[in-house]
Amino acid sequence: MRRNRVFFFCGERAKGAVAIRLLVHLSDPFYDKILLMDKIIKTISASGGIRAYVLDSTETVRAAQEHHHTQASSTVALGRTLIANQILAANEKGDTKITVKVLGNSSFGAIISVADTKGHVKGYIQNPGVDIKKTATGEVVVGPFVGQGQFLVITDYGLSNPYHSMTPLISGEIGEDLAYFLTDSQQTPSAVGLNVLLDEEDKVAVAGGFLVQVLPDAKEDEIARFEKRIQEMPAISSLLSSDDHIEALLAAIYGDDAYKRLSEEELSFTCDCSKNRFMNALSTLPVDELQAMIDEDQGAEIICQFCQTPYHFDVADLEELISEKS
Numbered sequence: 001m002r003r004n005r006v007f008f009f010c011g012e013r014a015k016g017a018v019a020i021r022l023l024v025h026l027s028d029p030f031y032d033k034i035l036l037m038d039k040i041i042k043t044i045s046a047s048g049g050i051r052a053y054v055l056d057s058t059e060t061v062r063a064a065q066e067h068h069h070t071q072a073s074s075t076v077a078l079g080r081t082l083i084a085n086q087i088l089a090a091n092e093k094g095d096t097k098i099t100v101k102v103l104g105n106s107s108f109g110a111i112i113s114v115a116d117t118k119g120h121v122k123g124y125i126q127n128p129g130v131d132i133k134k135t136a137t138g139e140v141v142v143g144p145f146v147g148q149g150q151f152l153v154i155t156d157y158g159l160s161n162p163y164h165s166m167t168p169l170i171s172g173e174i175g176e177d178l179a180y181f182l183t184d185s186q187q188t189p190s191a192v193g194l195n196v197l198l199d200e201e202d203k204v205a206v207a208g209g210f211l212v213q214v215l216p217d218a219k220e221d222e223i224a225r226f227e228k229r230i231q232e233m234p235a236i237s238s239l240l241s242s243d244d245h246i247e248a249l250l251a252a253i254y255g256d257d258a259y260k261r262l263s264e265e266e267l268s269f270t271c272d273c274s275k276n277r278f279m280n281a282l283s284t285l286p287v288d289e290l291q292a293m294i295d296e297d298q299g300a301e302i303i304c305q306f307c308q309t310p311y312h313f314d315v316a317d318l319e320e321l322i323s324e325k326s
């Protein structure tokens with residue numbers, strides 16, 4: 001069997017990077033919420049040899065852009081990292097938390113994301129202000145601003161020590177880096193495509209992706225058929241530009257092969273921060289530092305790195321913490 005040779009990847013660089021998704025404009029926010037919910041659809045080939053996930057992550061990346069005020073390149077880099085994390089989390093069960101750290105040495109700095117198995121993801125990019133496009137095509141440039149470094153995945157099953165797994169960054173385009181990670185570190189031949197397309201104002205127009213994996217039951221001719229189809233697949237950016245990119249992705253992945261839909265699950269950018277959580281963090285500080293916050297600043301403010309929500313702690317909050325420690 002030549003199972004481990006398979007490392008296929010669908011080119012994902014945004015061409016033109018301009019696509020307008022057809023959005024239904026209804027004034028009722030209730031309908032907006034339903035229509036605009038992100039989702040992942042899990043499928044398996046009729047033979048049971050190949051599985052595929054397809055994702056609509058548009059609202060997730062849109063929320064990330066709004067929270068972090070990211071410029072074009074930073075939006076795409078952070079967005080792709082969030083989608084990569086959604087894909088990795090989809091492979092986990094139970095109360096697992098997956099952290100993805102894209103640790104490059106270029107302008108973006110680190111890109112950090114955390115996802116759970118309930119469809120929630122949060123994340124940030126150290127430098128939200130990178131905004132570089134190719135003059136001729138308008139293509140948003142990502143890879144060079146990630147640079148060289150590591151793609152680190154931390155899997156926390158909530159038991160003992162979280163499991164760390166790391167591969168080198170292949171191109172800094174994130175999709176290729178994830179495909180390499182899955183194939184190298186998880187020993188599962190995988191094809192990944194993911195991208196974020198921006199509109200003329202550099203707002204998120206559409207974001208999403210797919211994962212195709214070869215399962216142990218796959219027959220060689222089935223693998224070859226999917227491999228060929230994925231190699232000949234249109235660029236992910238053009239599939240994402242389709243009116244219904246979920247269906248376009250499924251059609252491109254399966255072609256004439258029969259498949260089953262196993263589940264459809266909601267995805268969202270959701271941060272689990274709270275005043276209580278930061279109160280607990282503050283409570284680990286020594287009393288003299290807490291006292292200094294009272295004396296010098298008459299309180300403290302903490303801004304959540306993942307969602308930029310500010311939390312204010314007044315003198316009474318800090319005095320409560322001090323009294324708990326004495």
Ligand SMILES: [Zn+2]
Pocket residue numbers: 271272273304305306307308309
């Ligand atoms: Zn937060």
